[in-house]
Amino acid sequence: MQIKNSNALKFIDILLDNEKVLDLESYDDQGVKVTTHTYDVLKISSDEIKRDYRDLFEGRERVDFFAVIVGVIIHDLSKGSIRKMGERFSHSQMMIKKPEYITKEADVLLEEIENQLGVRINDKTRKNIIHIVISHHGKWGKIQPNTKEAHIVHRADMYSAKYHRINPIGADKILELMTQGMNIEDIAKKLDCTTGIVKDRLKRAKHELRIKNTKQLLNHYKKTKRIPIGDDFFTKRVRETEKLIRAVNKKGFKNLVLENPLLDYLEDDRIFEEASES
Template identity: 65%
Template sequence: MQINNKKAQLYINSLLQHPLVRQLELVEDQGVKVSTHTYDVLKISEDEMKREFIGLDEYSKTIDVFAIIVGIIIHDISKGSIRINGEKLSHSQMMIKRPDYIIRETEKIMDDIEEETGLKIHDEIRKNVVHIVISHHGKWGKIKPSTKEANIVHKADVYSAKYHRINPIGADEILRHMAEGMQTDEICKKLDCTSGILKDRLKRAKVELGLKSTKQLVNYYGKNKRIPIGDDFFTKRIRETSRLINSVEKVGFRNLIKNSILIKYLDDDKIFE
């Protein structure tokens, strides 16, 4: 396959350097950086497309891969911008009550990138990006996804939110520090979490072991050095989220996006005027 995507790469690289995109690395949602979630949505979308077709060659001919990548990078931008702009509504509330805010912001970012790079994307692709962003909450937002691309991103966003938007701290980490003599406030500071999360994680471990008190839990950990962190579903969430965070921290959010296998399926002639 002949690759013709230098302009697309320039556009995406410029987008990844946009101040509002960089802001995503400074904003957390339930213990996970928004930038980490953004990469996760891209990876899940990529995996979904691989499953639907044996390869991505045919798939890329029938779907707007560029709009998917750009839409995913932008889709949670307001989680950072609403803080910068002092907005009172949350991202989720904006998606329901103020979709106009999301639309204007998405279009403004694309305007910024077009001005910086001199690359103008086709209007149809631009509209597709906006629709992906404004509809990614599905039934939990005001606008429902109505294109293949928007549905792919919506499903990926739902999966990521369900499995990977959780502070990946388990009772095993907490008990290790407790065994070292650390107090609750010290552990919270060490693990960068709230006392509520500590209580929740300890409670889940006690339920799994059928124990009633934290003292019993500490004694169990002292004898076994291993402990269940929750039921199968919760454990899956913790483990997958931990691996995701480690991957992003090791390689970098922007590098992971730029190295996505989807990049090679972009065709400048189909994207830009």
């Protein structure tokens, strides 16, 4: 007896093992791996669906779960490919100036997985996936979300980017390197972050301690070894980001995606035009 979502699960499994998706593990934004952010977007999306409907059976009738899952997995695909290929535009610039690059990349990858599995995604679902990918930046991109699924992913992406993509480096680590005589540029290289992040963490610490300059902050650190990350809200977001990073590092991006409850509610008949017999 064939499981009703067997091809959908196989499709997602193959997609997660695709080279372009695996490449995302090697790239980060603000100290957070692209795959960690991707998992976070999927979790936030599924949590919103669970919150908005009585149960996931009802949610499945209103929302295309497969489009959401696949759309999320590949929504930041170009963050890897543009760096690997040496493109001059960043992912954000591509979303505004060359959305056709984003569309083609997603379309080619979907076709590649289809050919491997021997199935074809129906036109409605395929268009939904592509639209999620091309519109996930909302007003910060050229294409705006105009489907329920695209709006869900856009909101999840914005929340994750704002609150869970915070480099967990604190002023204490920076000041420790300063005591060794390192300057801001060298510290940024050592901690694998931008000089902007270094300056931001020092600024936040000075604000919380009501200290006027970095020299006074350094003296405070030498005496106490205790430096705040920032205000309570910022500290909470840093801790949430650290927890997210630990979870993905411990269980793995692919394993966490495959544990998402939305996968249990997929149905091949709703997704594919034709499925190969198992």
